[in-house]
Amino acid sequence: MESFHALMQGFSVALTFHKLMYASLGVLLGTAVGVLPGIGPAVTVALLLPVTFKLDPSGSLIMFAGIYYGAMYGGSTTSILINTPGESASMATSLEGSKMAKSGRAGPALATAAIGSFVAGTLATFGIAFLAPWMVKFAVQFGPEDYFALMVLAFVTVSATFGNSPLKGMISLFLGLALGLIGIDKLTGQSRLTFGLPELLDGVEVTTLAVGLFAIGEALYVVSQRQEQGEMMKLSGSLWMSKLDWQRSWKPWIRGTLFGFPIGALPAGGAEIPTFLSYSTEKRLSRHPEEWGTVGAIEGVAGPEAANNASVAGTLVPLLSLGLPTSATAAILLAGFQQFGLNPGPLLFAENAQIVWTLIASLFIANVMLVILNLPLVGLWVQLLKIPTPWLYSGILMFAAMGSIATKGSVAELLMLITFGIMGFLMRRHDYPVAPMVVGLILGPMAESQLRRALQISLGDPLVLVQSPIAVVILLVAAVAFIAPFVTNTRRFKAEED
């Protein structure tokens, strides 16, 4: 009941006017970027980092978490109404959702998505509140070699296990690791890979890489394609679900949550896997198989939507309790914590307990705000899709440049940004995943310092890495996760960034 008490205290702070303002700003921005194509939660938080530098830390973090949750709600609107998912986690939703919209049931589809997201988000946030402190108790016993093993596991799962091609994922990861080497080595003060350029001494900022790869890369990709925007479905059908809709929805919501939360919480990351698992499970269990792929089955929207929200909450567990980001957005959130001098991990719960619990309480509040924002006001959000594509991407580029100008304002920084943008475009064009690179950049230096700390303690004996039973188990899991994609066919679905 210790957690419960702490959570109540969190609520007492989160419900103050000031914090509520941050939360509502976050969910509004999050829903908007979820609805809009071309910009996702990772980029949005990355763009906001320099802007919030001087603001209240806990308020800013509440806003970032609101953006993360909000993007998942907003994404469903786009995938149901125009069959172009705003972010990859909504791909499964668009399969049945767009069919429902075509057959005049857009209203119930949006409703089951929003309410399902609410149910899953709330249950999964309870999951964070009870699982994270437990993980922390476990994590305080971790030595540097255990952390190193965990990071190796995260590297493997992010790059090799769930992508289209393990080779391409590993290439992306290793390029990220190489970028992470640039700058001054924290342990010895030596400069590495700076080639005598003072601009490189501070290393490559995670936000620069993420904004370049995601925002600019995406803009270049879209302009290179001359894509016609998909036709937008009319917002038809009552927004209220019938009794039958409720009966058919509630079980997929629960099952979706059960897929989403644990998979999100594992250092595997990605919301795509649980959404597609949920999709195929619901399809198998459905009593209305004739509706699938024809008029659209409501279970196919309810399950995946619940799963993607639950997995977002799940990724916050390793992030908060271990400091381990398992998706690109989580990597940016970690950079957000670091910007305010906070280090997620067991110590965060001890030293900044109030910030953690206020953040968790805010997640409950954000969920309530989001279901209100998304159900009655869905018509308003749809208007966002009417922004002409040229202005949308010009605006995105403007904000991308602004973020960089506001932090450093240097020509070198802008050149790095456009270089990463071109790289992101080429990677996207040739089907290389981008997220492993971002995770590699932020986790690489952390893994290196854990490794070196472990070896310093052992006076250079490398056996220390396999002497802790925890580390051995984690490394074995990593080995299995590395071999799995070569043995089984896990590449049925495409996993992309975020």
Next chain:
Amino acid sequence: MNDQQPRVRRDHSAAIVGFFLLFVAGVLFYDTYSVDRAVAYGVGPTAMPKVISGGLAILGVLSLLSAVKGERFEIESTDWRAVAIVVAGFLTLTVMIGSGAGFIPAMTVLFTVTSYAFGRRALMADAAIGVVLATLIYLLFSKLLALSLPQGPIERLFG
């Protein structure tokens, strides 16, 4: 060159990526010689670059091998001209920021050029929208949030 039709063609990107990775691996390895290696215990600052360099080299070879196998890969037609225009717009912004032309003019150019690359032809209208947006962003962030954005002649008018 017919850029309009999607086509399936042999993908040379794996070979290019392979050589690129070998090059990066070489740079990483070469750089370790410029680092002083005096450490008391454990691994020094050159160990990790060597490991990553080795990994990149292996991946480079694997990528070259996959290129030799000649996996076919469908590449959608690409409008390179539009990509070049967007990049040029961004570089113009970079030069303008570097030369002290100020935030608002640089942003306006970026907005107008990008819109043009995306197929808009109403240059004056887009420039007008760009000016308004850039000015609003400038005022919001520099006055309200106290961020220091680069000033040129126009920005100094706001004091």
